[in-house]
Amino acid sequence: ANGETSRSSDIDFYTFEAYDINNERVSLEKFRGKVSLVVNVASECGYTDGHYTGLNFLHDAFKDTQLFNVLAFPCNQFGQQEPGSSEAIYNFVYERKGAKFPLFAKINVINNNVHPAWSFLINNSGHAPNWNFWKYLVDHNGQVIGAWGPHTSPEDLLDIIKLAIQNIPSVKKNSAQFSRGDEF
Numbered sequence: 001a002n003g004e005t006s007r008s009s010d011i012d013f014y015t016f017e018a019y020d021i022n023n024e025r026v027s028l029e030k031f032r033g034k035v036s037l038v039v040n041v042a043s044e045c046g047y048t049d050g051h052y053t054g055l056n057f058l059h060d061a062f063k064d065t066q067l068f069n070v071l072a073f074p075c076n077q078f079g080q081q082e083p084g085s086s087e088a089i090y091n092f093v094y095e096r097k098g099a100k101f102p103l104f105a106k107i108n109v110i111n112n113n114v115h116p117a118w119s120f121l122i123n124n125s126g127h128a129p130n131w132n133f134w135k136y137l138v139d140h141n142g143q144v145i146g147a148w149g150p151h152t153s154p155e156d157l158l159d160i161i162k163l164a165i166q167n168i169p170s171v172k173k174n175s176a177q178f179s180r181g182d183e184f
Contacts, residue, residue, distance in 0.1 A: 012142025013038070016117035018073070019105040021090045026104070028117060033140050034067045035164040037157065038121060040109045041072045042081035042132040043092045047150045051133045052097040054154030059101050061158065067140075067165050070101035073118070075109050078131045082106060109134075121147070137161065140168045 014032040017025055037058065042048060055070045062068035074089050076082040082089065086105060093099045107115040109129050114122070121136040122128045125147035133150040137160065145164055148157065165171055 011120065013117060013120055013138045014142035016120065018115065018117060021086050021103040021105055023086065023105060031069055032142060034069055035140060035161060036069045036071050036138040037161065038071045038136045038138060039073065040075040040129050040132060040134050042075060042078065043084060043089060044081040045079065045132040047133045051154060052099060055101065056099060058154050058158065058161065062161065062165065065165055067168060067171065068161060071104065072101060073104045074106040075132065076106060077108060077110055081132060137164060139164050
């Protein structure tokens with residue numbers, strides 16, 4: 001407490017790595033500086049259609065800002081609703097659902113062998129997923145802003161995502177410049 005920072009304060013969501021759906025290692029650092037919506041997805045869930053529609057909507061809504069990403073992590077732990085191979089999941093998400101956002105390899109999000117990035121999300125939000133399509137909003141610094149279960153649709157998060165993007169320092173600076181014209 002005497003001015004020393006603990007090691008854990010250096011850790012945030014973007015300090016972790018994960019494997020993508022093609023089994024390539026990805027440093028989550030590549031998403032630093034942007035806002036991320038991290039979701040545990042499943043192909044055979046009652047929430048699947050509505051959520052992929054909503055996640056695609058959010059991706060498209062913020063695409064031009066280049067400051068927002070949906071990060072989808074398949075998980076088979078809830079009702080065994082993501083049983084397929086990586087190839088089957090890839091085809092479902094990109095070809096059937098038309099997703100344009102990053103898809104990661106299947107992981108555990110609860111109980112044993114939880115992916116470290118998800119442990120971070122759970123510990124820092126105070127919410128562990130108890131079903132598919134939990135959504136964690138992570139700011140540009142890798143800190144968790146909020147967590148929502150499957151009853152909250154992705155579209156409902158539009159305004160809080162907008163706000164999170166507006167809080168990115170480079171965006172704040174630019175919007176301050178734009179509003180200066182009406183001071184006179």
